[in-house]
Amino acid sequence: MGNGASSYLRFLNGDNDAFIELVREYNDKLVLFLNTIVDDIHVSEEAADETFLKLYTNRPVYKEQYSFKTWLYTIGKNTALNYVKKLKRGSVVPIEDYVYLSDEIDIEDEYIKGEQNISLHHAIKALNSEYAQVLYLIFFEEMSNEEAAKVMGKTSRQLSNLIYRAKQALKEELERRESNGQI
Numbered sequence: 477m478g479n480g481a482s483s484y485l486r487f488l489n490g491d492n493d494a495f496i497e498l499v500r501e502y503n504d505k506l507v508l509f510l511n512t513i514v515d516d517i518h519v520s521e522e523a524a525d526e527t528f529l530k531l532y533t534n535r536p537v538y539k540e541q542y543s544f545k546t547w548l549y550t551i552g553k554n555t556a557l558n559y560v561k562k563l564k565r566g567s568v569v570p571i572e573d574y575v576y577l578s579d580e581i582d583i584e585d586e587y588i589k590g591e592q593n594i595s596l597h598h599a600i601k602a603l604n605s606e607y608a609q610v611l612y613l614i615f616f617e618e619m620s621n622e623e624a625a626k627v628m629g630k631t632s633r634q635l636s637n638l639i640y641r642a643k644q645a646l647k648e649e650l651e652r653r654e655s656n657g658q659i
Contacts, residue, residue, distance in 0.1 A: 480544035488535055499528055510556045512608040523556035546623040599649045607642035
């Protein structure tokens with residue numbers, strides 16, 4: 477059982493410090509993953525906060541069929557998609573009116589350091605959402621194909637095809653940026 481799973485189980489057993497550990501360990505990465513879906517860092521932060529709020533208040537049962545990160549990212553993805561739907565309907569109240577779980581730093585800039593990583597991040601951001609999601613999960617979060625397929629709601633064959641197309645699109649985007657002097 478991974479660190480996230482053990483922290484979550486400790487939280488379920490009454491150790492509130494374990495929940496703080498979860499937020500510290502997973503918040504920034506969850507926000508960056510959600511940003512590949514919604515393409516707005518502020519909405520991603522709100523959706524991540526709402527994800528952790530769901531864990532804190534609803535205390536869903538974690539089953540060890542998948543890694544804790546896969547389970548958390550699946551909840552986060554669904555929360556982000558629902559959050560965007562609510563935003564479009566105009567029925568969202570900012571979460572900071574209820575609870576404050578993240579720092580007021582630009583975590584995207586803090587997390588991605590170095591010119592090469594920034595260029596790569598911008599190139600990935602320019603890709604379509606599914607390509608950005610799969611590349612982020614596989615290469616930055618180091619999820620297995622099975623875990624990434626679960627998070628994205630794909631079969632392993634669909635995911636393999638998606639990874640291939642995403643790599644091709646990224647290669648073309650990096651070449652385009654290089655020829656335009658953006659790298």
